[in-house]
Amino acid sequence: MTEIEKWKILQSQFIVDNRWCRVRKDCVQLPDGEVVDDYFIHVRPDIALVLPITGDRNIVFVRQYRHGVGQILLELPAGSFDPQRENSVEAAKRELEEETGYYAEHLHKLATLYDNPVKDTNAIHLFLAEGVIYSGKRKFDITEDIEIVLIPLEEVAERIKNREICVAGTLSALFLGLNYLNTSQLQSTPYPSHKGRE
């Protein structure tokens, strides 16, 4: 079996470079020596995503219009951040409160994933937040119009089965988070508030 090798970047330039869209065109040399002079990469900010669970066992979802696919979708709260300027935990707490008005005291990191590692540079940081509390401090960006949807923990499997939840990052966070809760010490006890967790 061939040892997999990384590619060499021979040259790199931005062909689109503005606040909302950055496209890089790389000239790369493959391990077999072949040169590809137009490999396009989308340079994107990282994403912080939270699976927020209230003290009374509801998951806080958001429903909003997504222009890429032209549909209104049910997702977990998430937002982009620049890892050079903000850490993922702070970004996750901030995005959660801005989008939903729910505050998380403690976050448990579930995973760092990639959505599209072939074409995009960004990672997506997934967190579980137990015992989130409503602060009401929502703050939207100009393009945001967000409905909060509370779904009981026990109903989520059914919602996934019915294909109401169809974004890979949200689905991954749900599975990882529910698995984590399932295998943690909380499994057999009634769901505690966030205080009981730390």
Added chain:
Amino acid sequence: MTEIEKWKILQSQFIVDNRWCRVRKDCVQLPDGEVVDDYFIHVRPDIALVLPITGDRNIVFVRQYRHGVGQILLELPAGSFDPQRENSVEAAKRELEEETGYYAEHLHKLATLYDNPVKDTNAIHLFLAEGVIYSGKRKFDITEDIEIVLIPLEEVAERIKNREICVAGTLSALFLGLNYLNTSQLQSTPYPSHKGRE
């Protein structure tokens, strides 16, 4: 609660439009009347992804270099296709055999997901393929250099926990596929990775 509405596209033009990269710049009107004249969308082909399981209960993974994030990653076999020209089932079978040399007679559709519905147009079609057979008919694109990695079904949960599997689409397919098998006729056979899940 405000009813969530779709945006109106007032104008749309491609600012990058070649075989490997298509970026659209939309001028959109938001539900509150506000006009945003530079909303960028990445127009991408759909992806077909397969969770292939051999007769002896191994999952067929691929390990390859991913230039977007500059890393060598473990993923399920997948590839892009144009839904106008090929259906997702045929694309999934083709990509599976080209990348791994494994042939699937029957595919079970697990879900149609989105990786990034905010910025990207494409869907990702997830399939389960049980009892895949090695045909050896691999066929790589110029940029592909792929190692096949067989992982026993029973070890996958551990690999996920160890964060060896970190791509959202792959993770979603594994969870959906293993859940499906868990609730299907295989439930009563040994299947330790998701014992006690439901």
